[in-house]
Structure formats: structure tokens, C-alpha cells
Amino acid sequence: MLYFLSLIWARRTQFRYVLKELFIALCYTVGVSLVPVSQAWPVHYFVWLLLFRIFMLALSNLFLFSMFEIHPDVKDKHPSAIKFLGINVLNGILHVVLPMQALGSFVLMYTMENWHYPLLILIMNSILMLLFYFPKPFKKNEWYRVLGDGVFLVPAIYFLFEKIKDVLL
Numbered sequence: 001m002l003y004f005l006s007l008i009w010a011r012r013t014q015f016r017y018v019l020k021e022l023f024i025a026l027c028y029t030v031g032v033s034l035v036p037v038s039q040a041w042p043v044h045y046f047v048w049l050l051l052f053r054i055f056m057l058a059l060s061n062l063f064l065f066s067m068f069e070i071h072p073d074v075k076d077k078h079p080s081a082i083k084f085l086g087i088n089v090l091n092g093i094l095h096v097v098l099p100m101q102a103l104g105s106f107v108l109m110y111t112m113e114n115w116h117y118p119l120l121i122l123i124m125n126s127i128l129m130l131l132f133y134f135p136k137p138f139k140k141n142e143w144y145r146v147l148g149d150g151v152f153l154v155p156a157i158y159f160l161f162e163k164i165k166d167v168l169l
Contacts, residue, residue: 019080019081019084020062020080020081021059021062021063021065021066021080021081022059022081024058024062025055025058025059025061025062026055028054028055028058029051029054029055029058032054033051033054037051046112050117050121053101053104053121054121056097056101057101057121057124057125057128057151058152059097060094060097060098060101060125060128061128061148061151061152062081063081063090063093063094064094064128064131064132064144064148065144065145065148066080066081066082066090067082067087067090067091067094067135068135068138068139068144069082070082070087094132098125098128098129098132099129101121101125102122102125102126102129104118105118105119105121105122105125106118106122109122116158120154120155120158123154124151124152124154124155127147127148127150127151127154128148128151130147131144131147131148
């Protein structure tokens, strides 16, 4: 809803570039963190780091989708990152962000007692890297959407298995 309101505002004020990817990634991060953060105030720096990494995952995911959907975005005149930044800049951003996210996960896994959360982000990031570095097989039948959206189910699957393990043991 906020995104659509921002589009209406952008049209009325003649503001040409509302990066939908940036806005949606921010809304997603706020949406998944609002209740936990409000319940655990003051928040440890690790939580802010985790939220930043979730934001970067969401943004990378949306940038990937923008690259996969360049032709419909241009045809429909959607204000997207691919139109504003161009494919080369977006490609460069993902060439930096995705490996840095993976490296950050490895560092956190080896420096933290609870290495499960960095591992989850590493798995999520690895799926996005697979889509980015090997896009061709995922374009057919829009499999990039299934994997790209499915990335955000990884934590739910992990917590489901944790609950099953707790019940069975």
C-alpha cells in the first residue's frame, strides 16, 4: 500500500524515480522486524546488523528480479532500478553485494556462538548468487521467481524443523 501511495505522490509531484526495489526492501525489512524489535528494546547491535543483512538480501533479490524483467519494466514504463541505474551498474552492485554478504556470513559464523542465523543468511544469499551467476536455466517458466521468492522461506523452514525436533526429542 505504501508503495502505491508513493507512486501516486511521484506522479503528482513529477518525481521521476521512485526506486520500487529500495522501497519494497525497506518495507519488507521493517515488516519482519517491527514486532521483534519493539518487544526487545533496547536492541543489541547484532540485531541491527542482522536487519541490515536482511535488507541487503531483499534489495539484491529485487535487483535480480529487475534484471530478469527488464523488458516488461521498460515496456510498462515502471520506475525501476534497471531503468534508473542501468543494467551495467546493477550488475556491478550485485557483483559486489552478493559476495560481500557471503563473506560476512562466513565471518559471523566463525566469530559467533550462535552460528545458525549467519548460516541461514548464507544459504539465502547462495541461492541468490546461483540465480545471478547462472541465470539462463532459471529464465524458463520464470523459475527465478520461485527460487527468488522461496529464499525468504528458508528461515521458516529452519524454525519449523527446530520445532519438530523439539517436539520429537
